[in-house]
Amino acid sequence: MKLWSGRFEQEVDKAADSFNSSLSFDKRLYRCDITGSKAHCTMLGECGIIPADEAKKIVAELDAILSDIESGKCVMENAEDIHSFVENELVSRIGAIGKKLHTGRSRNDQVALDIRLYLREAVKNIVLQTKELIKTLVGIAESNLDTIMPAFTHLQKAQPTTLAHHLAAYAEMFCRDIDRFKNAYSRINVMPLGSGACTSTPYPISRERVAELLGFPSVTPNSMDAVSDRDFALDFLYASAVAMMHISRFSEEIIIWSSDEYKYIELSDSFSTGSSIMPQKKNPDMNELMRGKTGRVYGDLMCLLTVMKGIPLAYDKDMQEDKECVFDSYDTLNACLTVLNGLLKEAKFNKQRMRESTDGGFTSATECADYLASRGVPFRDAHSIIGQLVVYCIKNGKTLQTLTLEEYKRFGNFDKDIYEAIKAETAVSRRKAIGAPSHECMVAELSEIKKRISEK
């Protein structure tokens, strides 16, 4: 039974009916829908818009419907959308009284409320999951404060750093993700019910009371805007897209690091997959999927942006397309955070391999130039001299570590302390500015990150 069938003389076409229906995907809003309806109905009773005893009866039956859905007794089917389903179910259980629930309300403000309720929970969970991931990263970083590895630029070895420094960079990204989700939350957390179809309602409703019952700190200030606004969903999708971008970058590194060429990391069997033909293979499929799924989350953001861009005020049915984007991004990000966290907890970092790798690729060249600069050579000249020294090494099969002092002296004012200066450990320990990789700096940064996530 359609909520709107009174005005129609013909049955709706079968294909049109299924085209129009959103129940297959919006049924996941059932709890939000019932929670919103209970608050609305309570308010209707309190304001004397419907009799108080009838309001109570409706609320009690809504609770019963909720538990029946949860136990599987009540199957969500045969309705246009979740709002119709709940109302039909209510009326089939308590008859005419149930028909009063929709007084002073439209599905337009109802669905806006439902998505906001859904997204509040979604954001809370994503923030929680992101915090868990950050904790894992901080834990690994804390046990690798002195694990030397090369820092890369252009994917070429650049300068020595530590695994702690590298992983804390991701922890910073994920902290910013939390900020973005919190920011989105403040725009999600506004109560739209009472906006009606588009111009509110003449009933003496109390929107503040509904907001209070549902824990919203404020109500939307314009009913036209309230029923046609999905900015808050876009905020969520944007925050999700950026979070996925971070996960994807990290995944790309894990994929590279687990290759035979790098061997910086070994993923546990429980987070790897094999090949159907090559018996030796252990593939980083989880991370490849995360990298791949980033595309669909970007797609969700583009989808809703595009859906919204041509919609005249106020509500238009185009907006029904918001839900699949939101659900898909939420499910995808949620799964990625869970799997990435589990994978990191079990991954083994190959410290020895990282240390060896740091000495290749002339990662101490900057230290050599700084060494000369500290002895009065202008840095630009020192840079050029060390450039020539590197060419000499390449031509003669040497490294900065295996050059003799004689050879060094041919290029500039070097003494035997150069060998200490070019050690990766020295390079790291001398970097003591805020944000630098030295042991003390990393202790400070990691404790600051821990403080941040315990506050948020």
Ligand code: ARG
């Ligand atoms: N299923 C609809 C949606 O998701 C609910 C609102 C329908 N409103 C309407 N006037 N047809 O947007």
